[in-house]
Each structure stands twice: as structure tokens, then as C-alpha cells.
Amino acid sequence: MTVIDSRKTPLTFDSIAPGVGLAAALKLSRSDLIATVAASNLRGRGGAGFPTATKWNLAAAAKVSEGECKFVVCNADEGEPGTFKDRVLLTEYAPLVFEGMTIAARAIGATRGILYLRGEYVYLRPPLDAELARLRRAGALGRNIGALAGFDFDIEIRMGAGAYVCGEETALIESLEGQRGEPRNRPPFPVDTGFRDQPTVVNNVETLATVTAIFANGPEAFRALGSERSAGFKLFSVSGDCDAPGVYEFPLGLTLRELLEKVGGTNAKAVQVGGASGVCVPAKAFDRRLAFEDVATGGSIIVFGPHRDMLAVAKNFMEFFREESCGQCTPCREGNHKLLEGILMLERGECSTAYLRELCLLGETMQLASKCGLGQSSPNAFLSIVEHFPEEVLGRSFAAAGGER
Amino acid sequence: MLVGSQQKLQDDIRALVERHGRTRDALLPILQDLQAAQSCVPDFAMQVVADELGLHPAEVYGVVSFYAFLDHRPRGRFVMRLCRTISCELARTAPVARQLENELGIAFGETTRDGRFTLEWAACLGLCDQGPALLVNDRVYTKVTPDRVHAIVEDCRKVFGAHAAQPSAPSAPVHPAAHPQPALAAAKG
Numbered sequence: 001m002t003v004i005d006s007r008k009t010p011l012t013f014d015s016i017a018p019g020v021g022l023a024a025a026l027k028l029s030r031s032d033l034i035a036t037v038a039a040s041n042l043r044g045r046g047g048a049g050f051p052t053a054t055k056w057n058l059a060a061a062a063k064v065s066e067g068e069c070k071f072v073v074c075n076a077d078e079g080e081p082g083t084f085k086d087r088v089l090l091t092e093y094a095p096l097v098f099e100g101m102t103i104a105a106r107a108i109g110a111t112r113g114i115l116y117l118r119g120e121y122v123y124l125r126p127p128l129d130a131e132l133a134r135l136r137r138a139g140a141l142g143r144n145i146g147a148l149a150g151f152d153f154d155i156e157i158r159m160g161a162g163a164y165v166c167g168e169e170t171a172l173i174e175s176l177e178g179q180r181g182e183p184r185n186r187p188p189f190p191v192d193t194g195f196r197d198q199p200t201v202v203n204n205v206e207t208l209a210t211v212t213a214i215f216a217n218g219p220e221a222f223r224a225l226g227s228e229r230s231a232g233f234k235l236f237s238v239s240g241d242c243d244a245p246g247v248y249e250f251p252l253g254l255t256l257r258e259l260l261e262k263v264g265g266t267n268a269k270a271v272q273v274g275g276a277s278g279v280c281v282p283a284k285a286f287d288r289r290l291a292f293e294d295v296a297t298g299g300s301i302i303v304f305g306p307h308r309d310m311l312a313v314a315k316n317f318m319e320f321f322r323e324e325s326c327g328q329c330t331p332c333r334e335g336n337h338k339l340l341e342g343i344l345m346l347e348r349g350e351c352s353t354a355y356l357r358e359l360c361l362l363g364e365t366m367q368l369a370s371k372c373g374l375g376q377s378s379p380n381a382f383l384s385i386v387e388h389f390p391e392e393v394l395g396r397s398f399a400a401a402g403g404e405r
Numbered sequence: 406m407l408v409g410s411q412q413k414l415q416d417d418i419r420a421l422v423e424r425h426g427r428t429r430d431a432l433l434p435i436l437q438d439l440q441a442a443q444s445c446v447p448d449f450a451m452q453v454v455a456d457e458l459g460l461h462p463a464e465v466y467g468v469v470s471f472y473a474f475l476d477h478r479p480r481g482r483f484v485m486r487l488c489r490t491i492s493c494e495l496a497r498t499a500p501v502a503r504q505l506e507n508e509l510g511i512a513f514g515e516t517t518r519d520g521r522f523t524l525e526w527a528a529c530l531g532l533c534d535q536g537p538a539l540l541v542n543d544r545v546y547t548k549v550t551p552d553r554v555h556a557i558v559e560d561c562r563k564v565f566g567a568h569a570a571q572p573s574a575p576s577a578p579v580h581p582a583a584h585p586q587p588a589l590a591a592a593k594g
Contacts, residue, residue, distance in 0.1 A: 081490040084531040119474045123543040162473030178432030180471040239492035239533035
């Protein structure tokens with residue numbers, strides 16, 4: 001089996017021997033364990049940036065129904081366009097991910113773990129199953145883990161089936177329960193009413209691996225990196241028009257310009273940060289920082305060279321969302337259709353400025369009125385491209401529309 | 406469908422239900438195994454699954470129709486999924502798509518008449534630094550160019566021939582392993 005190695009920089013995870021993080025964590029009491037994560041200032045690596053320790057505290061305090069248990073779910077439904085860091089983590093550092101799940105289980109008192117692996121990564125399943133079997137033999141999963149009486153925890157893998165929206169945590173839980181992957185209303189939040197209505201922590205693959213790194217190296221080492229509100233290192237999935245696409249590790253808070261210098265994409269005219277649901281940052285704003293307080297991201301960086309047609313980019317994203325909207329709420333189901341229709345009009349050069357304004361208002365309505373993050377963020381790319389590249393979008397000639405598909 | 410094969414499918418589904426459990430959260434794994442073994446989840450199977458789990462068949466249909474990797478229509482032995490997301494598009498997916506259509510004689514969303522190949526678009530395959538990316542069952546092809554498409558299709562035909570030559574036990578339970586899939590091989594760009 002040939003492994004696709006996308007790593008372009010050494011990663012912190014390289015220096016962490018399997019087992020070290022878990023061993024360090026199991027020496028602590030459950031409250032000290034969460035306090036350590038809190039001291040690291042770790043925020044969720046999936047994109048939303050919710051403080052991990054807060055999530056764990058809520059789940060630790062939540063009550064379980066009679067005969068049920070708490071759950072730790074690893075969100076490996078990495079579907080955001082331009083994101084592939086979780087594939088690298090699951091290929092190269094799976095033990096650290098599973099350790100992170102075990103640490104989370106210890107913290108909140110969970111006995112079952114589920115790795116929800118996207119259907120497109122089906123080829124990762126056999127090695128992951130083998131790794132789980134190895135951990136069970138080594139006593140790192142199963143009963144009385146780390147010789148701690150009563151600490152029982154095991155992990156199973158469940159496959160997704162090709163639905164982007166299942167990366168949203170409540171849709172993921174619906175999918176685990178055998179339902180259509182339609183997001184739930186929140187509250188209640190999964191930390192008290194999650195899988196099978198029990199307290200459930202849903203963390204991203206990278207968050208869990210990072211937890212292991214925090215326990216192996218100490219929370220201070222982690223917090224020393226990054227900015228005040230965005231601590232630590234982060235993986236970035238870089239693709240598009242640059243010399244060396246791949247996975248990079250940088251401390252949070254670096255500017256887009258600095259990142260582009262490192263990946264060989266300094267002549268870019270724009271960068272899409274955060275995937276299809278993220279924002280398009282034009283060259284004049286390359287001094288903005290990749291951090292939760294500025295441009296937040298799950299790590300997807302797509303570089304657009306000077307020759308790219310930005311309307312074609314917006315069209316690609318909108319086709320994606322029209323396909324992936326679950327259809328449950330009207331703003332998202334109808335809005336994505338209408339925006340794509342509008343983009344096709346723009347492409348044909350048949351859209352008035354007044355109608356374009358209407359489309360932008362529709363986008364803002366979708367941001368406000370959609371039920372989940374998908375519809376709330378799907379207009380972002382279109383709106384930022386219209387804002388920053390109006391001269392490319394308006395007044396196109398019919399002939400120009402006949403380019404490649 | 407012949408009565409004999411219906412009976413067999415019914416038995417296979419019962420075996421799956423035994424393995425995964427009779428609860429609602431077992432529904433997706435059951436359907437995924439059925440999809441892998443049958444290349445689809447036929448209407449009759451949805452009814453049997455619904456009966457076994459105590460659900461309305463419409464509930465099962467709702468799930469099958471929601472997920473891109475489940476289908477009630479038969480798919481080919483090889484499902485070719487070409488990534489159409491932006492990073493792959495920037496790396497020029499369009500000529501690869503065209504050539505796939507030319508080699509297979511079908512359009513995207515269609516299955517060849519011999520039931521061997523289905524051609525589909527995929528949302529991001531998570532191989533954005535290696536595009537254009539193509540997933541054939543569980544085999545990954547990266548940095549695909551139009552001139553490599555013929556060889557990729559021929560690879561599949563060879564596997565199909567080898568597979569068809571193997572005698573299969575008629576009473577084997579439905580299990581993904583019953584259909585050996587080509588191992589992951591990331592072909593070099």
C-alpha cells in the first residue's frame with residue numbers, strides 16, 4: 001500500500017511517542033485533567049473554535065439516563081472542500097487521535113467512543129481497525145485502562161455515507177442514530193442531549209490529537225505558541241495555485257502573506273480561507289491573521305493565481321452547496337438554488353446590478369435564517385467574491401461564458 | 406426478482422440484522438453492507454429491513470435517498486467518483502471527466518449496460534493537494550491526466566475478470582468482504 005504523504009513541514013505530532021500523552025493524563029484526577037486542557041486555551045480545530053475544556057466540563061456535569069452511558073465522538077467527516085489534514089492525521093498519527101478520545105472519555109466519564117469516518121476515506125478503515133485491535137491488546141482500550149479500576153472505554157468505527165452536512169455535529173449524531181443527516185435545533189446541545197439522547201462530546205480529529213500533544217508536552221508549551229485568543233499550533237491544508245500544496249503546521253496568528261511565502265504562492269490574487277463555507281480574502285487584505293479573532297479557519301487554504309476567474313470559483317462552491325444542502329430548512333434549500341441561478345446569469349452577462357443586490361440580500365437572509373452552519377455560511381464565498389471582485393463579476397460578454405466547464 | 410433470490414436476500418438481511426443489532430442506530434451499517442454486497446439497496450430489501458427493525462419502509466427509503474453512497478438503483482461493480490471540488494477543478498478536472506465519459510461511453514450519473522462501471526461526481530475527496538483525484542471503489546488515483554484514464558479503466562476490467570473467475574459460495578452471508586476490493590494504491594502522478 002502506497003501512502004500519500006501530504007506533509008510539507010515537520011509536525012509537533014512527530015515528536016510525541018504513542019502512549020506518553022495518555023499516561024500523563026491518567027495520572028491526573030478528572031477535574032485536573034479538564035483544568036489542564038483549560039490552561040492550554042485549546043479551541044476546537046474543526047473551524048468553529050469552541051473552547052474544548054468548556055465542552056468537556058459541560059459533558060462531565062451532564063446526567064446520564066438509567067442503563068445508558070456517555071459518548072465521545074471523533075468527527076472524522078472531513079468534508080470541507082480544501083481540507084485534508086484529518087486524512088493525514090488518521091493515516092500517520094492514528095494512535096494520538098485514539099489517545100485523545102480516551103483522555104476525553106476519562107474527563108467526562110464516557111464508556112463508548114465512536115469514530116465517524118467519512119465514506120470517501122473508506123480505504124483508511126482497515127489500518128484504523130488494526131490500530132484499535134492493537135490498542136485493545138496493549139490494554140489502552142477495554143476494561144480498567146491504565147490499571148485505573150472502573151475506567152472502561154472502547155472505540156468503534158462508523159462509516160459516513162457521502163453527506164457533507166454530517167460534519168455538523170448534530171447531523172452527525174442523527175446519522176449515527178440511523179436517520180437522515182439533518183441537523184437538530186440547538187439547544188439542547190450534544191453535551192447533554194447527544195447520541196441516544198445521552199451526553200456526547202463531539203470533537204474534531206485534530207482537536208483530539210492536539211489534546212494528546214498537550215498532555216505529552218504540557219499546556220504551557222502549547223500556550224506559548226499562537227496569539228492570546230488563539231493558542232497553539234494548527235495544521236493547514238494548502239491547495240490550489242502554489243508551488244508546494246500539502247499539510248503545514250504553523251502557530252495560529254500568522255498572516256496570510258507569511259503563509260503564502262512559505263507555500264510558494266506570493267503572486268496569488270485571492271485566497272479562500274476555511275473552504276467553501278469560508279471567506280475569500282483578496283490580495284489587498286493578505287495582512288489579515290489566521291486566528292479565531294481575525295480570519296477563523298478549520299485549516300483549509302485554497303490559493304487562486306492571478307489568471308483565475310473568480311466567478312467560476314463562486315460557481316463551483318455554489319454547485320457544491322446546492323448538492324449538499326440537506327433540504328430541511330427553506331433559506332438553505334431554496335437560497336442556494338437561487339444564488340447558483342444568479343451566478344449562471346452573471347456568467348452569461350445577463351444580470352443587472354439591481355438583481356445582483358437582491359441576490360446579496362438573499363445571501364444575508366440565508367446567513368441569518370438558516371438552521372445550521374451550512375446555510376449560514378454557504379453564501380460567504382459568493383458575497384465576498386462579489387464584494388472584492390465586482391469588475392470580474394458584472395458585464396461579462398456572452399462569449400466569455402463559453403469557457404471550460 | 407425470482408422467489409429463490411428474494412428468499413436469499415431476505416436471509417442475508419436477517420444475518421446482517423443479527424450482526425448489527427435490531428436497533429435504529431444499526432440501520433446505516435446494515436444498509437452500507439447491503440450496498441456493498443448488492444451494489445444497491447433494492448426496494449424489496451428496504452421493505453425487509455423495515456420489517457426487521459420495526460420501521461415504516463418510507464423511513465428506510467428516506468435514509469437511502471439521503472446519502473450519496475446509498476442507491477436504490479443498481480450501481481456498477483466499479484463506482485468511479487471524480488472529485489469536482491474547486492482544488493481539483495483548478496488542477497483541470499474537466500479533460501479527465503471528458504475522457505472518462507469517452508472511455509466508458511456513459512455520462513456522469515450513468516452505469517454501463519454491462520453493469521461494470523458507474524461514473525459519478527464526488528464532493529471533495531480530501532486529496533486537494535493531489536488533484537485531479539479519482540476514487541474507484543476504495544482505490545485512490547491522484548494527479549490523474551486524461552491519457553491515464555484508459556489504463557485506470559483497464560485495471561478495473563482485469564480485476565473484474567479475475568473476480569468473475571472465482572467460484573463464489575452461493576450461501577455465503579452478505580458481507581463486504583465477499584466482494585474483494587482492490588487494495589489502496591495511490592498511483593504516482
